[in-house]
Amino acid sequence: MSVDNILLATNMPARASMSTSPSEASSSLSAHARKLGFPRSDIQIHLKNHFKTKTYTSSSAVSGDVTISTQRDVRFDTIEIILLGSARTKTDGYSAPHESTHTFLKLIMPIPESVYPVPRVLESSRTLSVPFHFVLPNFLTLGACTHKVESEHVKGQHLCLPPSMGSWARGNWEKDDLSPQMADIEYTIKARVWRQPELQARPTKIMESIKSIQVLPTFPEDAPLSITKNDRLYCMSKTKAVRKNLLSAKLGKLTASAEQPRAIMLRPDGQVSTGTAAQVDLRFEPVCAGTPPPKVTAVSAKITAHTYFSAGPIGSPPNMGDFTETGVSDRRGVYSTSVSLPAAAEKPAAWTGHYARRDSGYFTDTAPENTASEGEDAEEDGGRQRKQRQRRRSTTIANLVRPSKPQHQSPPRTPPIYHASTAHVAVSRLPTSKKLFVPTFHSCIASRVYTLHVSLQVTAGGGSTTLSLDLPLQIGVEPAGEAQAPPGGPGEELPSFEDAVEEAAADAFFRPRVLSVPEVAFTETSVLPGYGAR
DSSP states (O other): OOHHHHHHHHHHHHHHTTTSOHHHHHHHHHHHHHHHHSOOOEEEEEETTOOTTOEEOTTOEEEEEEEEEOSSOEEOSEEEEEEEEEEEEEEOOSSSOEEEEEEEEEEEOOOOGGGSOSSSEEOTTOOEEEEEEEEOOSBOOGGGOOSOOSSHHHHHHHTBOOOOBSHHIIIIIOSBOSOOTTEEEEEEEEEEEEEOOSTTOOOEEEEEEEEEEEEOOOBOOOOOOOOOTTOTTOBOEEEEEEESSTTSOEEEEEEEEEOOOOOEEEOTTSSOBOOEEEEEEEEEEESSTTOOOOEEEEEEEEEEEEEEEESSOOOSOTTSSOTTOTTOOSOEEEEEEEEEOOOOBOOOOOOEEEEOOOOOSOOOOOOOOOOSOHHHHHHHHHHHHHHHHHHHHHHHHHHHHSOOOOOOOOOOSSOSEEEEEEEEEEEOOOOTTTBOOOOOEEOSSEEEEEEEEEEEEEEETTEEEEEEEEEEEOEEEOOSSOOOOOTTOTTOOOOOHHHHHHHHHHHHHSOOOOOOOOOGGGTOOSSOTTOOOO
């Protein structure tokens, strides 16, 4: 404790005595004197090249030292330095909130015997320094996920290092990472000093220091999701009727559909991101061929973050299907919040007319395999033609005797013409200056996914309608540093798997072969062994 702090501490009771009684002032002075007579020991964690908002990624080194100082001699037995990664969730219980904790990472720093003093006593006039060095792994061990899962793909997702989320961002970045209070993922470095009492009792913790760090692991781009109608989170296509006003007849139906856009990749520090774009295909089917297509007046987009949390292990992807369906024994929930994006939609392309393909009603049977002779075929064809002429003659006579009833044909299901257009929604970058975006991840009790909400407003006459789509959007993290150039040179890239197989087959075909005359012992191959001519 510095001199200024001591002076400030001694002056505090004097100011407090102005508004308190003499007995209270004397008790506070005595308590402060006891603290000065028996000051607490100090243990601190110092990280190398560290600052408040530094972000660590996969394969990053976390190194530093732990300094321990005491005001009096303290006996101890062991010093423990560990790197912990844990996830915590809070769910509503019947009487009180239920909190679950899952420790998915625990790295223990081995401390050599040469670091410990002899004897193992923390002296008051000496500061003990213990170095440590950790390397963040790219993947977790198999022991991090031991519960039952739906597939090996889910198992692989749970064995990926999750990013920091929750309390660290709110306390250090002072930014909103779009996560609720019910889900928290934290990485901490803990330094502890233990004393082993006699009689084989449990060890006693003498001192402890905790320091949190921000971790943003590498997440490459995944394959597009296979969306079905049962996946309630996403909406890949939407169809609505177009009318001039509420009471007017329907002019047609407008369908908007899109595919999953490319992933948005963050830099390892999480401050810069790449962009993406979504293409929305529009199809207008008018009731009448002369009805003009509607006009797209506005296109907007926003990103919605969905944070899933559960009191028990999650065995299937929470974003697929219905996560909060009834009948699930585990207490679980989802928290969604949106961030608006700047208007970056291009002007929709002009409508183009297309003729819809309709079934003509005619079909052709596939002829059976022909096994008869040409004469038999000719006789069968002649008899078939005579029967057809007799059938036509009888039908004509019947139509002359009684008038035929008009045949009502059902209208075609699709109009003879439809109009098509496209609208491009570009996301140049994420608003990382205001929000902190964590990558898309799935862990045992917490997950984070994103959706791109696209809204299109169209007008026809005096009426307007809005179509909204919810597209899956992945946010990944690029690896730290630039990729190394291949051995062939900086401009040469590695071949693909198909090219490598073709090159190997070509090399095997053109490989030189040694041709020679066979030996005499192997020329008479037609004679059985042991039965040669004498």
